[in-house]
Amino acid sequence: MFYxxxxxxxxDDPEITHTLNFLAELGYTTVALSQTITGKLPPNLTxxxxxxxxxxxxxxxxxxxxILADPAQNQRLNSLSQNFxxxxLRPTNEKSLLNACxxxxxxxISLDLSVRLPYHFKFKMLAAAVARGVRFEICYGPGITGSGLEARRNLISNATALIRATRGRGIVVSSEARRALGVRAPWDVINLACVWGLSQERGKEAVCEEARKVTALAKLKRTSWRGIVDVVYGGEKPTEHAGHDKKGAANRKATPQAGKVDNLKRKASIGSEPALEEPEKPLSKREMKRRAKKARLAGADGGPETTAPLPTS
Structure with missing residues (x-):
């Protein structure tokens, strides 16, 4: 997934359709349509x-x-996350960059790297932003779409300095292309990042993993409590009406089955027939000996002679 x-x-942009179609052909899956605000924020920005x-x-x-020039003019940044x-943020001086970090x-934090910056990047300042989950964006579009040799030279030097100051961490590469001609394929962007000083793995993360983290964290900030706790499923209980309906349906399903069981029982009782006599079981040897002994005792006492089957050997 490329971003x-x-x-x-x-x-009213007539080129946006061609640009989006070209991005889809190049293999991009997620695209952010940006709107730039300069100066004081309007009250209702959508x-x-x-x-x-x-x-x-x-x-x-x-x-x-x-565009962040004076931090005092932009006190409603938190409200923007609910609409976008x-x-x-695009700081224009070192003070606003420190405040943004x-x-x-x-x-x-998207810096305009196609111009000469009047300050140097410091590791502690940039590391504080990365620790808070803020990523730094490098836009290659202004440096390759006919902006001149000066813009291209500034882009290479500023991007190299930014990558060196951040140790290659928290970097996202985007196009900022206003036309389809300013867009490059994902692997071309990775090779361009390697020219700036990133490794190939870091360059791929800049258009894949790091960009995905930006979108995921932004969504978490909007839907969770302070960007930490997000309730996915609250374990809502069904309403009483739903419970009664389920019980009634269960009773209706159970009633016909009970009737079927009763019908089967009545049919068995009505059509009952006399049970057949079981055949007499053969006598065991022990029983035959007991009966023979009883017959001998009866004969010795003078009673009627009875014959009993002798035990078979």
Whole structure:
């Protein structure tokens, strides 16, 4: 299962159908349609309507990208997770990056690596975000779709620095492609990650396992208590009406069977016939000796002579 968690999308985008079809042909299974917000968050922010003619093999997610310049302007980030499947932050300076890594609730930290960053990545700051379950996203689209040599050079250097600072952990690679020409096949993305400094195993995890963890943790945050406890089945008891209905059905099923048993018993009693006499069992040797002895004693006393069968040897 391959993931692309950053496909810019608007409701009037004419290229989205071709992009999604091309992603499905390349083997992607889960795609996140992203919406970017700059400045103060609007009061009622909802994702745009999903495209109706999207391939059925794709699992479409909704995502919001928040440009984070001043943390004081974005105090309602927790409410976004109820409307969007993924919440990503894009810090523009080191202070906002530190705040996103340590305090703010989000699923991804997506940095614009195609520009020259005015700060350096620090291991402790990035490790704090990875420990909280936040992943760092590298978008290869802006560096390969005609943005110029400067953007490509910045992408390679910044991605290498980010991978070195995170020790290759918690990295997710996405496209951020606005057209189908900016999308690359999953194994091409893995080879590109190897150029940046990731191993082939880590590169595959960046488009498979790590991206799956992002979606799973985001879903757990929405449906569970503080992202820790999730009630899958509460052991609900059936209502009283349902119990009475089941008992009534059981009684109705048991009644005909009882009648059948009674009918069988009555038929057996009505058509009864005299039982045949059992044949007499042959006498045992012990019984024959006992009867012979009794006959001899009776003859010695002067009683009527009786003959008894002698025991056979």
């Amino acid at each position: 692309d968690l950053n496909i810019p999308y608007t409701s 994702p745009p309507k999903s495209p109706t003619n999207a391939p059925k093999s794709l699992n479409l997610l909704t995502r919001v990208n928040v 499947d993924l919440v990503a 340590t305090n703010l609730e989000c699923d991804l």
